[in-house]
Amino acid sequence: MASPTDTAGRARPRPRLSLLPLRERGYRLLVTGQGTSEFGNAFQLVALPLLVHSFGGGARQLSLVVAAFGAGRLVATPLGGVLADRWGAWRVMMAADLGRLAATAALAVVAATRADDFYLIGALACLVGLGAGLFLPAAWAITPRLLPPEQLQAGNSLSRTVTYAAGLAGPGAAGLAVAWLNPAVALTVDAATFAVSALTLLMIGRGTFVAPAKDIAERASVPRNFRALLRESSLLRSVLTVTVVANLTMGGMTRVALPSLATDDLAVGAIGFGGLLAAFTAGALVGGLVAAGLTGLRSRGRTALCSGLLMGVAVTLIPFAGLPGAMVMLCVAGAASTVTNVLIVTGVQTGVPPALLARVMAAITFCGLGVFPLSVIVVGAAINAFDTRIVFVATGASLLCAFGYALTRAELRTL
Structure with a gap:
């Protein structure tokens, strides 16, 4: 079978696991x-x-x-x-x-x-x-x-x-x-x-880093501070928005709804709950290996966002699949989560001025962590008022909305 080619007729590199x-x-x-x-x-x-x-x-x-x-x-x-x-x-x-x-x-x-x-x-x-x-x-x-x-x-x-x-x-x-x-x-x-x-x-040590050199014109174009970068970078604004929306109920789902699903709905107790957590972690581990093999991608951004949509679908199905099905869905969600995170983070790392990179990563991390307390409170109230399944459906919907919106943003699709 012939190798795949790009529009210029050149062979595209195949995705492969890289240990380099x-x-x-x-x-x-x-x-x-x-x-x-x-x-x-x-x-x-x-x-x-x-x-x-x-x-x-x-x-x-x-x-x-x-x-x-x-x-x-x-x-x-x-x-x-x-x-x-x-x-x-x-x-x-x-x-x-x-x-x-x-x-x-x-x-x-x-x-x-x-x-x-x-x-x-x-x-x-x-x-x-x-x-x-x-x-x-x-x-x-x-x-x-x-x-x-x-x-x-x-x-x-x-x-x-x-x-x-x-x-x-x-x-x-x-x-x-x-x-x-x-x-x-x-x-x-x-x-x-x-x-x-x-x-x-x-x-x-401090002297072993291999940062690429920047030419004078590129250094002159670097924003003065994080606020200036936020004003100028549609990519950063979109990434922060997606991070907030995607995490609105995710923390509450894992810390509150998942234990409730295991003990009340599935009636599998602590051992079953441990199995559900292990399934997500195992999936995330596999996702890391998958992401390491996606080095020949034509579009890192589209792949990341489609993986995020897959995570949303998997999370939505968790409470309707029984214990074995829930473990499979959590494994899929864990793998998709890691692939999405790795590809987006890599795109940000390569697209942000090195002098501001730590502040950008801090902002993304803060947006993910900052909604956690609200997420836990809202999810607890939702379980009391409705039932556990509504939380998984809402979490899946928020993920689908976040990554569906991201697919409309050219700066994310072409990351």
Whole structure:
């Protein structure tokens, strides 16, 4: 069979899985550190609730701790973008890892000494959240500095694959550590993973980046600040709009509606709920590999948006498919979500001035995180007033609206 050709008669590259980013030492170190840190995060997610309950706390105290973490992360995300653009992503990531190492180690000490002060636990959780908020935009901004442009999409895809693989393996190991040992040990493991992440950053160093040179005319055309870029870039405005609409009910669906579906509608309990979560994570992991293989695409934007529409359809069908069908739909949704995110992020990374990239990534992250509290409240009210199925239908509809609108935007279709 003849190779496909473009309009000029040249052979187009076939989509294929690319592992070329792993040849870059700095990128390998970054992925190793982030994967290790993500694995450790599962230990904190499992240990903190059990720590609160072991001190006699209930839902009120646990919600305080979780809210403190979320508030810290949300507040620090825009600041992380500004600092990374001004001081360098490497410095911000190193400071964030060292800060989270200290705060998590302090949590381990609290657990080991049985210092049952819920306000202290909340304050330390807030510091961990602050570190996470600082780290996220800097991590997105540093990847284009470690890879040649033609390897960036594959690099983003492989990073997500490693992250989801760590997220899939982490909760089981964390549960065993807490069950066989205690929360203090699990928190110590989490602190150690931040140390590993900081060590990999130290090994990368500040002088090993391979940023492409910019000519004088291109530098002169760079907007002065983020607000100027927002005014001038229809791409950035469209990406932020789609991010907000797509996440309006997504957070509430995963945190509130999915547990309700498992326990009430499907009656499969905690084990079934764990299976549903694992299905989504497994799908997201596969999606990372798929995205890494889409290096020969003619239209990255159209593929990303069609994948987003597929996610909307899959989410809509979840409550009507029974447990096996719901797991399949969640797997499809997870894979589609990763493909969409990787392709759009790669397009943004290559289309935004490097001097403003961390602030742009911080804005996108903030739009996704910022609607989460509202999403949880609205979804909880909707379940009480109607039923769980309406939430999945509404979430699917919001995704279809978001990506349907995106398909009408030329700047996104041609990303």
